[in-house]
Amino acid sequence: MNKRKILLSSLSLLAGLSATAATNELVVKANKPGAPVQPTMYGIFFEDINFGADGGLYAELVKNRSFEFPQTFMGWNTFGNVSVREDGPFDKNPHYVRLGNPGHAHKHTGIENEGFFGIGVEKDHEYRFTVWARTVDSEKSKIRVELTDPDTMGDKQAICKQDLEITGKEWKKYTVTLKPGKTEAKAHLRIFLCKPESTVDLEHVSLFPVDTWKGHENGMRKDLAQKLADLHPGVFRFPGGCIVEGTDLATRYQWKNTVGPVENRPLNENRWHYTFTNRFYPDYFQTYGLGFYEYFLLSEEIGSEPLPILNVGLACQYQNNDPKAHAWGDDLQQYIDDALDLVEFANGSTDTEWGKLRAEMGHPEPFNLKYIGIGNEQWGEEYPEHLKPFITAMRKAHPEIKIIGSSGPNSEGKDFDYLWPQMKELKADLVDEHFYRPESWFLSQGRRYDNYDRKGPKVFAGEYACHGKGKKYNHFNAALLEAAFMTGLERNADVVHMATYAPLFAHVEGWQWRPDMIWFDNLRSFPTCSYYVQQLYATNKGDNVLPLTMNGKTVAGDPDQNGLFASAVIDKTDNCYIVKVANVSEHPQDLNITFDGMPKKSEISGGKVITLHSDTETAENSLDNPAEIVPQESDIQVSGKNYSTMIGPKTFAVYKFNIAKQNR
Ligand code: AHR
Numbered sequence: 001m002n003k004r005k006i007l008l009s010s011l012s013l014l015a016g017l018s019a020t021a022a023t024n025e026l027v028v029k030a031n032k033p034g035a036p037v038q039p040t041m042y043g044i045f046f047e048d049i050n051f052g053a054d055g056g057l058y059a060e061l062v063k064n065r066s067f068e069f070p071q072t073f074m075g076w077n078t079f080g081n082v083s084v085r086e087d088g089p090f091d092k093n094p095h096y097v098r099l100g101n102p103g104h105a106h107k108h109t110g111i112e113n114e115g116f117f118g119i120g121v122e123k124d125h126e127y128r129f130t131v132w133a134r135t136v137d138s139e140k141s142k143i144r145v146e147l148t149d150p151d152t153m154g155d156k157q158a159i160c161k162q163d164l165e166i167t168g169k170e171w172k173k174y175t176v177t178l179k180p181g182k183t184e185a186k187a188h189l190r191i192f193l194c195k196p197e198s199t200v201d202l203e204h205v206s207l208f209p210v211d212t213w214k215g216h217e218n219g220m221r222k223d224l225a226q227k228l229a230d231l232h233p234g235v236f237r238f239p240g241g242c243i244v245e246g247t248d249l250a251t252r253y254q255w256k257n258t259v260g261p262v263e264n265r266p267l268n269e270n271r272w273h274y275t276f277t278n279r280f281y282p283d284y285f286q287t288y289g290l291g292f293y294e295y296f297l298l299s300e301e302i303g304s305e306p307l308p309i310l311n312v313g314l315a316c317q318y319q320n321n322d323p324k325a326h327a328w329g330d331d332l333q334q335y336i337d338d339a340l341d342l343v344e345f346a347n348g349s350t351d352t353e354w355g356k357l358r359a360e361m362g363h364p365e366p367f368n369l370k371y372i373g374i375g376n377e378q379w380g381e382e383y384p385e386h387l388k389p390f391i392t393a394m395r396k397a398h399p400e401i402k403i404i405g406s407s408g409p410n411s412e413g414k415d416f417d418y419l420w421p422q423m424k425e426l427k428a429d430l431v432d433e434h435f436y437r438p439e440s441w442f443l444s445q446g447r448r449y450d451n452y453d454r455k456g457p458k459v460f461a462g463e464y465a466c467h468g469k470g471k472k473y474n475h476f477n478a479a480l481l482e483a484a485f486m487t488g489l490e491r492n493a494d495v496v497h498m499a500t501y502a503p504l505f506a507h508v509e510g511w512q513w514r515p516d517m518i519w520f521d522n523l524r525s526f527p528t529c530s531y532y533v534q535q536l537y538a539t540n541k542g543d544n545v546l547p548l549t550m551n552g553k554t555v556a557g558d559p560d561q562n563g564l565f566a567s568a569v570i571d572k573t574d575n576c577y578i579v580k581v582a583n584v585s586e587h588p589q590d591l592n593i594t595f596d597g598m599p600k601k602s603e604i605s606g607g608k609v610i611t612l613h614s615d616t617e618t619a620e621n622s623l624d625n626p627a628e629i630v631p632q633e634s635d636i637q638v639s640g641k642n643y644s645t646m647i648g649p650k651t652f653a654v655y656k657f658n659i660a661k662q663n664r
Contacts, residue, residue: 022551022590023590023591023592023644024550024551024562024564024589024590024591024592025549025550025592025594026548026549026550026556026566026579026591026592026593026594027548027549027550027594027596028546028547028548028568028577028579028595028596029546029547029548029596029597030546030570030577030595030596030597030598030599031596031597031599032546032547032597033544033545033546033570034493034494034544034545034546034547035493035494035545036493036543036544037490037493037542037543037544037545037569038234038493038497038498039234039305040234040235040304040305040371040497040498041234041490041493041496041497041498041499041537041538041541042231042233042234042499042534042538042541043233043234043235043236043304043305043307043498043499043500043538044228044231044235044236044237044304044501044504044517044534045237045241045462045463045500045501045502045503045504046236046237046238046239046240046295046504046505047238047239047240047242047243047502047503047504048239048240048243048272048286048290049241049242049243049272049503049506049512049513050272050503050505050506050507050512050513050514050516051116051117051281051284051505051506051507051510052503052505052506052507053239053286053289053290054116054270054284054285054286054287054289054290055116055117055507056116056221056224056505056507056520057220057221057224057225057290058220058221058287058289058290058294059208059209059212059213059219059221059222060206060208060287060289061116061119061120061121061127061189061207061208061209062075062113062115062119062189062205062206062207063075063113063114063115063116063283064076064113064283064285065204065205065206065287066090066093066096066203066204066263066267066287067084067095067096067097067203068093068095068267069267069285072084073111074283075113075114075115075283076111076112076113076114077111077112077114078097078110078111078112079108079109079111080100080107080108080110080193081099081100081102081103081109082097082098082100082109082110083097083098083100084096084097084098085097085098088171088203089132089171089203089263090203090204090261090263091264092257092264092265093203093204093263093264093265093266093267095203096201096203097111097201097202098136098199098200098201098202099143099191099193099199099200099202100136100193100199101196101197101199102193103196104196105196107196108192108193109192109193109196110190110191110192110193111190111202111205112148112188112189112190112191113188113190113205114188115186115187115188115189115522116507116510116522117186117507117509117510117521117522118184118185118186118187118188118522119147119184119186119187119188119189119207119522120184120185120186120187120521120522120523121147121159121178121184121187121209122180122523123180123181123182124179124180124181125179125180125210125211126177126179126209126210126211127147127177127178127180127208127209127210128177128207128208128209128210128217129162129164129175129176129177129178129189129206129207130173130174130175130204130206130207130208131143131164131173131174131191131202131203131204131205131206132171132172132173132174132202132203132263133166133171133172133174133200133201133202133203134166134168134170134171134172134200135166135167135168135169135198135199135200136169136198136199136200136201137198137199138197138198138199139167139168139169140165140166140167140198141166141193141194141195141199142163142164142165142166142193142194142195142198143163143164143166143191143192143193143194143200143202144161144163144164144191144192144194145161145162145163145164145176145178145189145190145191146158146160146161146189146190146191147159147160147161147178147180147184147187147188147189147190148187148188148189148190149182149184149186149187150186150187150188151186159180159181159182159184159187160178160179160180160181161178162176162177162178163194164176166200171201171203177210178207183523185521185523186522189205189207191205203263204262204263209221209222212225213225213226213301214301216294216297218262218289218294220290220294220298221520223520223524223525224518224520224525225298225301225302227518227527227531228298228504229301229302229303231302231531231534231535231538232302232303232535232538232539233302233303233304233500233538234305234498234538234541235304235305235306235307235371235498235500236295236298236299236302236304236305236306236307237307237309237373237462237500238292238295238299238306238307238308238309239253239255239292239295239308239309240253241309241463241502241503242271242272242275242316242318242376242377243272243286244309244310244311244376245311245314245315245316245376245377245378246271246311246315246316247269247315247316247319247320248315248320248325249311249313249315249325249326251268251269251271252311252315253268253286253311254268254311254338255291255292255308255310255338255342255345256341257288257291258288258290258291258292258293259291259292259345259357259361260357260361262288262289262291265287265288265289265291266288267285267286267287267288268285268286268288269285269286270284270285270286271316271319272512272513273285275319275512276512276513279511279512281510281512284510292308292342292345293358293362293363295308296346296363296367296369297363297367299367300367305370305371306346306367306369306371307371307372307373307404308342308369308372308373309372309373309374309375309376309404309432310335310338310339310342310372310373310374310375311335311338312335312374312375312383312386312387313326313327313328313331313332313335313386314326314375314378314382314386316377317377317378317379317380318377318409323382326386327386332386332389335390336389336390336393339372339374339390339393339394340393340394340397340398341353342354342369342372343369343372343394343397343398343401345357345358346358346366346367346368346369347366347367347368347369348366350364369401370402371401371403371404371429371430372394372401372402372403373403373405373406373432373460373462374387374390374403374404374405375387375405375406376406376432377406377408377409377434378406378408379408379409379415379418379419380415380418383406383408383419383422384419384423384425384426387405387426387428388426390403391403391426391427391428402429402430403428404428404429404430404431404432404460404462405419405422405423405426405428405430405431405457406419406423406431406432407419407420407423407431407433407434408434409434410435411433411434411437411441416433419431420456423457424453424456427457429457429458430457430458430459430460430497430498431457431458431459431460432460432462432463433459433460433461433462433464434463434502435461435463435464436463436465436467436502437464437466438466438468438469439466439468439469439477439478441466442466442482442484442485443484443559443584444559445485445488446484446485446487446488446555446556446557446558446559446565447488447555447557447558448485448488449488449489449491449492449495449496450488450491450492450555450557452492452495453495454494458495458496458497458498459495459496459497459498460497460498460499460500461489461496461498461499461500462499462500462502463500463502463503464482464500464501464502465478465482465501465502465503465515465530466478466481466482466485466515466530467515468481468515468617468618470618471514471618471620472514472620472622473506473514473515473516473519473528473620473621473622474514474515474516474517474519474528474529474530474620475515475529475617475618475619475620476529476612476614476616476617476619476620476629476650477617477618477650478529478530479528479529479530479532479533479612479652480529480533480582480612480651480652481584482501482530482533483533483536483537483565483582483652484584484652485565486499486533486537486580487556487557487565487566487567487580487582488565488567490537490541490567490569490580491545491548491555491556491557491567493545494545501517501530501534502517503516503517504516504517504518505517505519505520506519506520507519507520508520508521509521515528515530516528517530517531517534518531519622519623520623521623524623524626525623526621526622526623526626527621527626528620529620529621529629532612532629532630532631533612535631536610536612536631536652536654537580540571540578540580540610540654540656541569542569542570542571542572542578543569543570543571543572543573544569544570545567545568545569546568546569546570546577547568548566548567548568548579550564550566559584562585562589563584563585563587564581564582564583564584564585564589564591564647565581565582565584566579566580566581566582567579567580568580571656574656575658575659576607576656576657576659577595577604577656577657577659578654578655578656578657579593579654579655579657580652580653580654580655581647581652581653581655582651582652582653583647583648583649583650583651583652583653584650585649585650586649586650587649588646588647588648588649589646589647590644590645591645591646591647592643593642593644593645593655594641594642595641595642596641598641599659601661601662602659602660602661602662603639603640603641603659603660603662604638604639604640604641604643604657604658604659604660605638605639605658605659605660606635606637606638606639606657606658606660607635607636607638607655607656607657607658608633608634608635608636608655608656609633609634609636609645609653609654609655609656610631610632610633610653610654610656611631611632611651611652611653611654612629612630612631612632612651612652612653613629613632613648613650613651613652614629614650615650617650636655636656636657638657639660639663643655643657
């Protein structure tokens with residue numbers, strides 16, 4: 001008997017033993033379809049935190065490729081005669097290195113890069129090495145490019161190597177393909193000057209897997225991008241998060257610095273390098289290789305609406321709330337212009353300045369941007385004061401763009417209570433709410449949106465996660481409570497239009513914040529239970545909410561309803577009803593699901609149930625055991641108007657019932 005069968009039969013036994021427990025009556029009003037579930041409802045939040053971009057999704061394997069880190073050789077070892085110069089071919093990244101004569105034919109000059117926690121390469125896969133180079137005092141020079149295994153006890157360190165001839169004193173881009181003879185998670189990239197007497201200059205030293213997501217040269221790590229696509233996200237929020245704000249305005253995220261040739265995108269600091277001193281990463285910077293063009297393209301390729309968040313002229317108020325840290329008066333205009341120009345970059349015709357750049361980068365067609373968020377976790381009077389001129393300017397120039405304001409960093413309380421009415425007054429289209437909260441909060445918030453004003457701005461639950469006790473990566477009970485809470489998002493789809501779990505990615509050696517949805521190392525990645533919850537919602541969101549009562553109550557979102565949370569939708573494409581039930585209790589529960597008011601001469605006929613369950617609350621997926629907890633699917637045999645079943649303890653279940661013509 002397999003594990004699942006054992007579980008089902010033991011649960012049936014338990015159900016039999018608890019014969020006195022009343023059956024829970026779930027009644028779905030099939031003839032009363034309510035609000036549409038927005039296509040944007042379940043999405044993803046991306047920020048370069050936890051080495052999510054550089055060292056993560058962005059497939060570049062070389063750290064500090066342009067020698068622009070404040071410590072020029074951070075990430076590099078040098079040997080022999082290496083010097084730094086700063087009159088390079090890219091004005092925004094002017095530094096480069098000169099490999100000169102080491103002084104003797106038996107000595108060597110070169111540089112060696114450690115990658116991000118090493119360089120992950122796979123046996124027989126191809127890696128594209130590129131470098132901008134020129135000779136200095138001769139017409140020809142040669143460099144050797146090696147991937148090495150620094151820990152090997154073997155006779156040779158190199159796991160592959162190629163020579164590259166550099167010709168001429170003009171800067172040119174050179175490419176060579178490396179094919180490692182073994183898989184190595186922590187390789188180094190070593191570059192030697194082959195002829196000691198022929199000095200060479202090197203700039204923008206880069207190494208990418210050839211096999212990136214969709215094969216893009218400046219591409220994404222395939223396994224990570226695929227995991228995003230598999231979530232079927234309706235909306236893609238980028239680039240954060242706090243990095244939008246900057247510790248000071250000079251270090252805020254400026255999208256204009258992230259477009260155009262990658263070689264000339266200026267380096268920015270990443271506040272996640274120093275925000276937490278218990279997880280301190282002095283070598284964490286933003287190269288912007290993954291910039292706004294790449295974000296828009298990725299949104300398109302994974303089928304989600306792009307949702308950029310821009311700075312509102314306020315630095316991060318947690319880190320820097322001195323009024324002098326913020327932009328005021330006329331100084332705000334450049335921030336507003338950045339927002340207007342972004343719409344032109346995304347949607348403008350190719351004869352506009354920014355539309356032309358988009359076309360030059362490879363995408364003449366517009367990206368169809370529909371939403372823009374202004375400000376991240378701002379608070380106080382200064383936020384609406386700053387937001388107002390953005391809204392005025394955007395409405396005038398682009399009335400078609402929906403504007404998202406913020407309710408601050410907290411899910412309730414003084415700032416939240418102040419900002420929501422302000423957002424209403426400013427007529428923001430949506431309001432971004434954040435809640436990183438413990439299990440008890442998630443358990444108590446199933447009805448959070450039931451009484452929201454139906455006429456005000458819509459809700460964007462823009463950053464949320466259950467921070468469960470005892471988490472390492474992200475454990476099952478937290479995910480289960482997220483699933484329970486999300487029934488309330490779904491039941492209130494008329495007011496909640498978007499929800500994005502956060503953060504999205506974390507490198508197991510480089511994280512600063514947890515829990516996160518997807519974890520990875522240099523070669524592997526795994527989805528957490530929270531990932532599966534998000535996926536189950538996104539792939540079963542249906543078209544319209546259906547009213548559902550549980551044991552006579554009109555909502556199923558109270559913790560005192562036997563630990564059951566539920567919602568229902570109709571999926572018109574697949575012609576089925578979908579009922580989601582989270583049983584957060586430790587007991588199996590009998591359910592009787594009835595469909596009231598089905599179309600004449602129709603009935604439910606067969607279907608399937610997908611469950612997510614663990615016997616252990618703190619169980620987690622991990623790199624070594626990525627499938628410890630995964631959704632399990634089985635068929636449902638049913639015909640008629642109702643279905644009786646038992647849901648196991650600590651289980652999230654998605655029931656899909658086919659709607660069919662009656663046979664009788
Ligand atoms: O998701 C991590 C951080 O949490 C985000 O950057 C910020 O918006 C929030 O405080």
